[in-house]
Amino acid sequence: MIESTYEVSLPVEVEHELDALLAGWAQRQALPVVRAEAIRQEALRERQLGDTELTYEWWSHFFAGVTATIRRTADVRSYLPAVA
Amino acid sequence: MSVHRSREERDLDVSLFNDLYCQHHQVLYAYLLGRCSNRDVAADLLQETCLRLWRHIQELRIIPEERRRYWLFAVARNVANDYHRRRGVRERHEAAQPDRDLADGAGDSTSRLEQAESATAVDVAMQRLPEDLRTVMTLRFLAEMTSEEIGQALGRPAGTVRYQIAKARRRLAQELHLVQGITSEESATA
Numbered sequence: 001m002i003e004s005t006y007e008v009s010l011p012v013e014v015e016h017e018l019d020a021l022l023a024g025w026a027q028r029q030a031l032p033v034v035r036a037e038a039i040r041q042e043a044l045r046e047r048q049l050g051d052t053e054l055t056y057e058w059w060s061h062f063f064a065g066v067t068a069t070i071r072r073t074a075d076v077r078s079y080l081p082a083v084a
Numbered sequence: 085m086s087v088h089r090s091r092e093e094r095d096l097d098v099s100l101f102n103d104l105y106c107q108h109h110q111v112l113y114a115y116l117l118g119r120c121s122n123r124d125v126a127a128d129l130l131q132e133t134c135l136r137l138w139r140h141i142q143e144l145r146i147i148p149e150e151r152r153r154y155w156l157f158a159v160a161r162n163v164a165n166d167y168h169r170r171r172g173v174r175e176r177h178e179a180a181q182p183d184r185d186l187a188d189g190a191g192d193s194t195s196r197l198e199q200a201e202s203a204t205a206v207d208v209a210m211q212r213l214p215e216d217l218r219t220v221m222t223l224r225f226l227a228e229m230t231s232e233e234i235g236q237a238l239g240r241p242a243g244t245v246r247y248q249i250a251k252a253r254r255r256l257a258q259e260l261h262l263v264q265g266i267t268s269e270e271s272a273t274a
Contacts, residue, residue, distance in 0.1 A: 010254065014262045018253060025206045026225045031113045035127055040105050043134035
């Protein structure tokens with residue numbers, strides 16, 4: 001019964017001391033507000049670059065046009081020997 | 085046919101992103117810090133998480149608000165896993181250099197004030213915790229999440245989280261010499 005080992009809690013004064021140490025640790029490790037804001041701004045900047053991207057709809061239309069052109073070109077090649 | 089997304093759509097995206105960032109960046113950072121135990125790396129991984137959030141911002145609109153945090157945790161988990169994978173590959177080629185950030189200055193504290201020494205000792209003790217225990221501790225004490233919230237975020241029962249917190253606290257107390265002795269069962273599971 002490993003779990004039962006942990007049912008024995010720490011002495012109250014140790015719990016309090018540990019809580020105080022952990023509160024200090026949390027303060028030291030917290031993400032500074034300035035850094036958090038810099039991360040948010042950087043993400044927004046990256047996205048603004050992404051906003052210049054063309055939409056899926058546009059690319060879909062574009063590739064449909066390219067495919068049709070390739071197909072027509074292939075058709076012309078099949079006529080060429082007959083023309084020659 | 086729209087060539088670019090409309091200004092209104094983009095404004096909605098920015099607004100949603102800002103809301104999500106304000107609500108969740110601290111818990112995501114706490115999670116990532118627990119996973120990598122280095123503040124700078126955790127901040128970088130948070131930024132990577134934000135970029136992935138941006139790529140899927142429109143999907144998030146259809147996710148119920150109460151589920152969004154767990155979607156973000158899933159993204160952060162993938163980002164942290166990718167980091168560990170890259171680090172593992174790098175360490176196979178280089179000498180292992182453990183992240184020292186949580187324990188900055190741990191080796192040269194002989195002349196420090198008592199307070200600074202105890203702060204360093206806590207940092208070192210936290211860093212020495214296994215990753216799964218450290219992660220629940222950062223979520224509990226840095227993000228101030230409840231056991232239930234941590235359990236939902238990590239996909240484990242709240243009872244398991246409470247057990248892990250108790251286990252981590254006991255380890256820390258021993259590491260910091262607040263209590264004496266360690267049972268053979270704890271040693272076996274350490």
